[in-house]
Amino acid sequence: MKNASLFIIILFLFGMSSCQQNNKDISFHKSHEPKKAQAPFSDVVEANGFLFLAGQVGMNHATRTLVKGGIEAETKQCLENIKAVLVEHESSLDRVVKCTVILKDINDFTVFNDVYKTYFPNKPARTTFAASGLAVGANIEIDVVAVK
Known part of the structure; x- marks a missing residue:
């Protein structure tokens, strides 16, 4: 897992250095969700x-509400959103x-991980940690990096 994370960091840094030379290689995409169109961030860069x-x-x-059902339901919805x-x-x-x-x-973690495994059989590199005070009172937040 360390090697995969290191590989991603190297790719990211290499890619970002070439992007700095040519900003047209970077696209900031607004949300496809109409209610999020004015959000102060891009859904995808x-x-x-x-x-x-x-x-x-x-x-x-x-x-525009959290799904009911706790961590299992929220994990499923989170991954469906992604x-x-x-x-x-x-x-x-x-x-x-x-x-x-x-x-x-x-x-x-165990309940989340059981759901997560059904969505990612390829086993991408992953970092998991706990923090209080997630947006909108959520039990989980996930972000990803993907290859187009």
Whole structure:
């Protein structure tokens, strides 16, 4: 896992140094969700064939509320949200190379991990940690880096 993370960091740094030379290689994409169009961040930043997704929580974007059912339901919705963004940008979950997972409670790790495994059979590199105070009272937030 250390080698995979190191490889991603090297690719990122190499890619970013070439992007600095040519900013037209970087695209900042607004959300495809109409209610998020005015958000002060990009849902996806595309650079040198990589897609850097903003963090997703277990929010139903149609209602703009967290799904009910705790960590299991929120993890599923979070990953479905990521899947939708990737599809919108001509990629997919099997092209994800790195995940960062933030749990509100590290004791939710086993339940989260059981759901996560069903979405990522390729086993991308991953960092998981716990922190309090996630956006909108979420139990989980996940961001990913994928290859287009």
